[in-house]
Amino acid sequence: MSDERFLIINADDYGLCHSTNQAIDTLLAEGFITSASLMVTCPWMLEAIAFIKQIPNADVGIHLTMTSEWDHYKWGPVNKRLSTLVDETGYFPADTRSVMANADPEELREEAIAQIELALRMGIDLTNIDNHMGSMHHVAEIMLDLCEKYRLPLRYAKHSSFFSHPRHEELVQLAEKKGVAILDHFDMLPFFPPASEIAASYAYTKEAAIRTIKELKPGLTELVIHPSLDTSETKAITDTWQIRRYDYNVFQDPEITRLLRNEDIRLITLREIRDKQRS
Numbered sequence: 001m002s003d004e005r006f007l008i009i010n011a012d013d014y015g016l017c018h019s020t021n022q023a024i025d026t027l028l029a030e031g032f033i034t035s036a037s038l039m040v041t042c043p044w045m046l047e048a049i050a051f052i053k054q055i056p057n058a059d060v061g062i063h064l065t066m067t068s069e070w071d072h073y074k075w076g077p078v079n080k081r082l083s084t085l086v087d088e089t090g091y092f093p094a095d096t097r098s099v100m101a102n103a104d105p106e107e108l109r110e111e112a113i114a115q116i117e118l119a120l121r122m123g124i125d126l127t128n129i130d131n132h133m134g135s136m137h138h139v140a141e142i143m144l145d146l147c148e149k150y151r152l153p154l155r156y157a158k159h160s161s162f163f164s165h166p167r168h169e170e171l172v173q174l175a176e177k178k179g180v181a182i183l184d185h186f187d188m189l190p191f192f193p194p195a196s197e198i199a200a201s202y203a204y205t206k207e208a209a210i211r212t213i214k215e216l217k218p219g220l221t222e223l224v225i226h227p228s229l230d231t232s233e234t235k236a237i238t239d240t241w242q243i244r245r246y247d248y249n250v251f252q253d254p255e256i257t258r259l260l261r262n263e264d265i266r267l268i269t270l271r272e273i274r275d276k277q278r279s
Contacts, residue, residue: 003223005265007213007220008183009033009251010155012063012132014052015045017073020236023227023248025051028058032251033225034269037063037130037155040115040122041075049122058217059269061128061155062119064112066099066135068092073237078114082107096135109142116150127270130155140171147180152263155222155274157186181277183248184219185277187212187248191226205246206253213259225251 011024014036019042027033027049036250038048041056049267052058066085068074074091084104087093112131119126129133129143129152137144140156147154158172165171175182191210212223227248228234233242260267 003218004101004258005216005218005263006220006263006268007216008035008220008268008270010222010270011247012034012224012226013037013039013041013042013228015039015048015128017042017044017228017233017237018047018101019231020044020228020244021048023229023244024048025055027248029055029252030252032257033227034267035059035199035271035273036128036130037061038119038124039063039065039075039076039132041065041068043073043075049119049124052124057271059127059271060124061130061148061152062116062126064115064129064136065129066092066103066108066111067094067096067133069094069133070237077111078118079111081204082111085111088091096133096137102137105139105142108136108139109145112136112146114140116146126150127151127274128153128155131161137165140165140167141174144171144178144180145173147175151274151278152234153181153277155182155183155186155270157222159217160183160186170232177206179277181273183222185212185217185221186224187221188224189226191243202249205243205250206256209250209256210259213256213263213265216263216265220268241242246260 011033013026015038019022020066024036052060068091077085083109226244226246228244230241230245
């Protein structure tokens with residue numbers, strides 16, 4: 001078995017808001033990250049798409065979205081006719097549990113297709129599929145069907161502390177049967193500081209990044225971040241604004257870039273994985 005280590009650094013939530021778009025655009029354009037995941041249901045997705053089109057060979061996947069988690073900033077389905085996907089306000093519900101309890105699986109499939117087709121119509125050369133907040137993990141077969149249909153990898157991993165799907169082995173085998181590429185490993189920078197911390201700190205995020213890089217296993221790993229600028233906009237949307245700013249800064253840190261080089265880690269894109277799957 002090869003001991004080579006390949007790393008995808010992926011930014012989630014592209015399209016969420018202007019401040020997030022600015023952060024991800026900078027990181028993609030300057031090569032600090034290798035891919036991003038687009039939420040086409042969000043209010044600022046048109047700006048994200050405009051940014052994407054200015055970056056040659058931008059590596060962007062579809063972040064299938066069935067939840068709208070913030071208290072005062074909401075979005076709903078692309079297909080407005082799907083009644084089981086929305087709450088009494090007409091927006092997606094705030095949590096995955098509500099999706100699992102109320103959403104008709106076939107409506108989830110229809111909405112997922114609508115989101116993919118919208119991105120394609122807007123000229124995005126999608127490189128992968130995944131979903132926001134794990135709200136389709138209970139119908140993961142649908143995502144695998146769509147990966148097979150659109151010939152795209154699934155951002156799911158054979159080994160991950162973040163994935164605890166009760167039918168994990170079955171899904172890994174089904175992906176192989178359908179010819180859908182998945183990751184070897186999956187990791188994510190801490191999204192919330194530990195309860196014992198008085199406040200989030202950049203050092204906490206940076207130490208987590210250093211630890212993850214040094215402990216990277218052979219094979220293909222994806223590391224997920226949620227970068228954003230710390231503007232009044234972001235602060236009004238989410239109490240995770242501080243961590244998001246640290247995620248924006250950490251891979252621009254010279255110490256981190258040196259560590260990636262010294263550890264002999266090869267940064268790759270999901271486009272490379274997609275093209276290999278298609279071949």
